[in-house]
Amino acid sequence: MAETVLNVVGASKRFGGVQALADVGLRIERGMVYGLIGPNGAGKTTLFNVITGLYPPDAGSFELAGRAYRPGAVHEVARAGIARTFQNIRLFAEMTALENVMVARHARTRSGVIGAVLRTAAFRREEAAIARRAHELLDEVGIAHYAGAKARTLSYGDQRRLEIARALATEPTLIALDEPAAGMNATEKLVLRELIERIRGQGHTILLIEHDVHLVMGLCDRVSVLDHGQCIAEGTPAEVQRHEAVIEAYLGAAHVAV
Numbered sequence: 607m608a609e610t611v612l613n614v615v616g617a618s619k620r621f622g623g624v625q626a627l628a629d630v631g632l633r634i635e636r637g638m639v640y641g642l643i644g645p646n647g648a649g650k651t652t653l654f655n656v657i658t659g660l661y662p663p664d665a666g667s668f669e670l671a672g673r674a675y676r677p678g679a680v681h682e683v684a685r686a687g688i689a690r691t692f693q694n695i696r697l698f699a700e701m702t703a704l705e706n707v708m709v710a711r712h713a714r715t716r717s718g719v720i721g722a723v724l725r726t727a728a729f730r731r732e733e734a735a736i737a738r739r740a741h742e743l744l745d746e747v748g749i750a751h752y753a754g755a756k757a758r759t760l761s762y763g764d765q766r767r768l769e770i771a772r773a774l775a776t777e778p779t780l781i782a783l784d785e786p787a788a789g790m791n792a793t794e795k796l797v798l799r800e801l802i803e804r805i806r807g808q809g810h811t812i813l814l815i816e817h818d819v820h821l822v823m824g825l826c827d828r829v830s831v832l833d834h835g836q837c838i839a840e841g842t843p844a845e846v847q848r849h850e851a852v853i854e855a856y857l858g859a860a861h862v863a864v
């Protein structure tokens with residue numbers, strides 16, 4: 607049987623009068639691309655924020671690779687093995703693309719602050735290894751030629767790819783991507799799709815929020831549909847597309863088969 611990477615049961619989150627998440631469950635197996643779709647305000651990003659420790663959940667139990675974790679703090683969740691990208695891109699704008707990846711990679715290193723201050727031989731070796739790996743990751747996401755460019759000078763599409771490289775740098779068990787195709791044109795989306803498939807091919811497990819139904823249906827092994835904080839359908843893309851509530855809530859009455 608396939609190994610469960612992320613298992614969320616009964617996740618709930620309220621903001622004042624808004625029940626952003628109501629008793630939502632999620633079960634993702636290793637090697638899957640798992641899609642999370644739903645209309646604007648459905649609760650998709652809130653589910654990401656709860657899973658990754660940005661917002662404390664009101665209720666819910668959370669397991670990563672068979673171990674319970676409490677998504678109380680972002681760094682604890684990162685240490686548990688979840689990396690994410692943000693719907694509103696979060697990069698160090700004045701740092702180069704390479705430095706952005708190196709900073710993310712530093713979370714994995716050993717020498718620590720004292721080694722950095724003394725610039726020990728071990729530290730310098732480690733630093734060189736980090737730079738090499740960061741270059742590889744930039745190459746992997748297709749922006750190695752911008753290694754020396756400041757993050758803020760990159761196009762949106764390239765900034766989103768840089769975020770993916772940063773996520774990969776932490777060698778996560780699960781990578782959560784919040785609308786990675788936002789602001790991309792059709793060609794860029796195609797390249798992104800290939801990238802996500804390649805990342806999956808390397809054995810990564812991916813949770814993907816995406817509005818582009820075509821991309822979701824083509825890429826994902828399973829899909830969950832949120833609406834008003836509730837999961838209204840779950841299944842393979844084909845199953846979900848046939849679901850009455852999904853057609854009404856999300857795909858629209860004029861749904862065209864994709």
Ligand SMILES: Nc1ncnc2c1ncn2[C@@H]1O[C@H](COP(=O)(O)OP(=O)(O)OP(=O)(O)O)[C@@H](O)[C@H]1O
Pocket residue numbers: 621624626644645646647648649650651652653693
């Ligand atoms: N920090 C917050 N404070 C108050 N309300 C919030 C907060 N974050 C989200 N919400 C509310 O929770 C609901 C779900 O928002 P969320 O951002 O999770 O939706 P989404 O599915 O990601 O939508 P989109 O597709 O537009 O990104 C919305 O009503 C939103 O206004």
Ligand SMILES: [Mg+2]
Pocket residue numbers: 650651652693
């Ligand atoms: Mg969102």
